[in-house]
Amino acid sequence: MGRRRISEAPTGARQRGRSDEKATGGHRGRHAFKRPAGVHVVERDGYFHLHGTIRVKGRGIRVRESTGLPARSEHRDAAEELRRQKEQKIRDAVLYGIRPTVPFAVAAEGYLTRRRKRPLNAIDVARIKELTRHFGTRPLALISEEEWAGFIDARMSGRAAVTRERYIDLVMSFLAWCRKRPRLWLAELPAIERDHEARYKKQRRARRVGDLRPELIASLIDHAAPHLRGQMAIKWSTGARVSSLIYGCRLCDYLAAEGREQITFHDTKNGQRVTASVHPWAAAVMRDYLAWRGNLFDREAQLFLTHFRRPYRDNGKAAGGQTKTAFKGMVKRTIVSLRQTALTYAAELRRLGEGQAARQHWGAAKSDIALLTQLTPHWFRHLLATTMVGLGDLQAAMDQGGWLDVRSVMGYSHDVPDRRRAVVAAMPAPSLVDRLLTRNVARSARKIS
Secondary structure, X not given: OHHHHHHOOOHHHHHHHHHHHHXXXXXXXXXXXXOOOEEXXXXXXXXXXXXXXXXXXXXXXXXXXXXXXXXXXXXHHHHHHHHHHHHHHHHHHHHHOOOOXXXXXXXXXXXXXXXXXXXOOHHHHHHHHHHHHHHOXXXXXXXXXXXXXXXXXXXXXXXXXXXXXXXXXXXXXXXXXXXXXXXXXXXXXXXXXXXXXXXXXXXXXXXXXXXXXXXXXXXXXXXXXXXXXXXXXXXXXXXXXXXXXXXXXXXXXXXXXXXXXXXXXXOOOOOOOEEEEOOHHHHHXXXXXXXXXXXXXXOOOEOOEOOOXXXXXXXXXXXXXXXXXXXXXXXXXXXXXXXXXXXXXXXXXXXXXXXXXXXXXXXXXXXXHHHHHOOOOOHHHHHHHHHHHHOOXXXXXXXXXXXXOHHHHHHHOOOOHHHHHHHHHOOOOOOHHHHHHHHHHHHXXXXXX
């Protein structure tokens, strides 16, 4: 009888049983498997995946992503750690407003490789890599303001205030890029103490480039080593950076035809090719350099060589370091010669009874010596901008120096008081006769009234 009851079960019950069987995946009479709440590590297509829903403050946030780890036992712990980190990031974002971030090294790699109109120069690239070595794989958003300030203070210890501000400018530019959409790796920028006076452009205009007279420049080149004379002449004529000279010029980039001398730079800071005219005097110095250099048959070889007649090697550091010793030696020899000449001439003036003239001459020589002790290769770029802007052709100055923005060339130019005084004196003004006539007419009008 029992068997008959089973066989005579209602049709609707049998249909419900088949439906339950389909819903439970073939397990009749049991519920389908359901994972506990939260994110779990599951195996799919041979890889570990994160799958689940995490609930925070009444919100359900689904997670469906691959860890990229092969589904093997030795990777299980790493997958669990990725699960824990994912859950922590979601909770931080919902509870505390902390956005998902990336390791510092990942952010730095993205910043260095992103497309930009003006490529980073070698110094900025080296500094970003230095920051990467220091912070490594630490989450970018978890680096505190105190850590940033401490690192910058230690790194810039003993440096000038302007140098420190330029370093901070690079750091803040990088962090601002990380904070922008679509990255949003930072909630806010760190508040780093700044020296506002050192950031002003006028504070950076302390170079006395207007005092670099042609005779001083000629004396410098006369006392330069043979391999440096050509560089100095081109630097004076074009305002080129050291890196553009020693890395970005081949023999074929220099046109030595008389009256049409020019040079083309390929390795420039803004990434643009710059073709600059060469002054006839600089071209004469270049002829002597090329005679010293020799081996002019290889037109693809570098134009400027070391004192061993070997090409300069780009070592990823500041290009000026490779010519620093030769430049300092040139300045030192020039100062020694200037001092000896000035002392000899001043002694001769005193012998002739011209004591005041002797003191004036020695004072002028001491001023020149003080100027040369501050001289750096970059001064010549400021000198070019100052000279050409003073001549009144701003477009020619931009083309010669490779500046793309008029604000850049104006930032490099310096005020020359004598030239400005001459311009002010040349301004049209009413004559003295006109002023006297106007004054007399006004007096007559008052008497009549």
